[in-house]
Amino acid sequence: MSQIAQNLKNVQEKIAQTLRQCGRDGEHITLVAVTKTHPVELIDEALRLGITHIAENKVQEAERKIPLLSAPYEAFHFIGRLQTNKINKLLSLNPALVQSVGSLYLAQELNRSLGRKNLTQDILVQINTTAEETKSGVDLDNAEDMIWQIASLSSLRIRGLMTMGVMSLDPEKTRPFFRQLFALKEKLESQNIPGVSWEHLSMGMSGDFEVALQEGANMLRLGSVIFGQRNYG
């Protein structure tokens, strides 16, 4: 078995086991393979092994790699900081989900570009649960207001929330933030905001996906546990 095949098998077993342990047996979890820095050949291999969702965090890198993929995929997700001058390039890659909409300004610019093309776009609102300055996303305190404003933009369809945990070897440090995101989702759900659904709760990366599942995630963004360490050189 190849390294990626082995990694995928391990991850899928861990996901199933964690779901069983927290009483979510058999629930559907969307596994998004984060392919940033990894070559097209490895991505193709993962796709042939059953991966259907892939994600990149840089428009230029996605633009270069996606046309070279030979295996089909179901959905391309964008998960990185989106500069407004790259919006049109991103849209030309047909992202199924833009997970990293974390400011009203970006939402408005995205909405404007989509409107011109007569397109709509599924998005997640990125919440900076940990309130770290280096991270994108709206703070928990301002999230509700911003979400109501984004919900009124006609070309954007909010489909859930995304967050990143704290950089720590101890995933327990992130648990409270995942819990807060889940609580925010519950609160928003009860507000019945027109045109919005809360189907995706995207939290959990290689170091903290088990905790994320325990706290209610249904979308995981996994890079290194599938593809190995990233080499930024």
Ligand SMILES: *Cc1c(COP(=O)(O)O)cnc(C)c1O
């Ligand atoms: C890189 C990245 C991931 C995946 O990180 P791993 O720790 O390798 O699983 C997930 N989400 C975002 C937004 C990322 O940039």
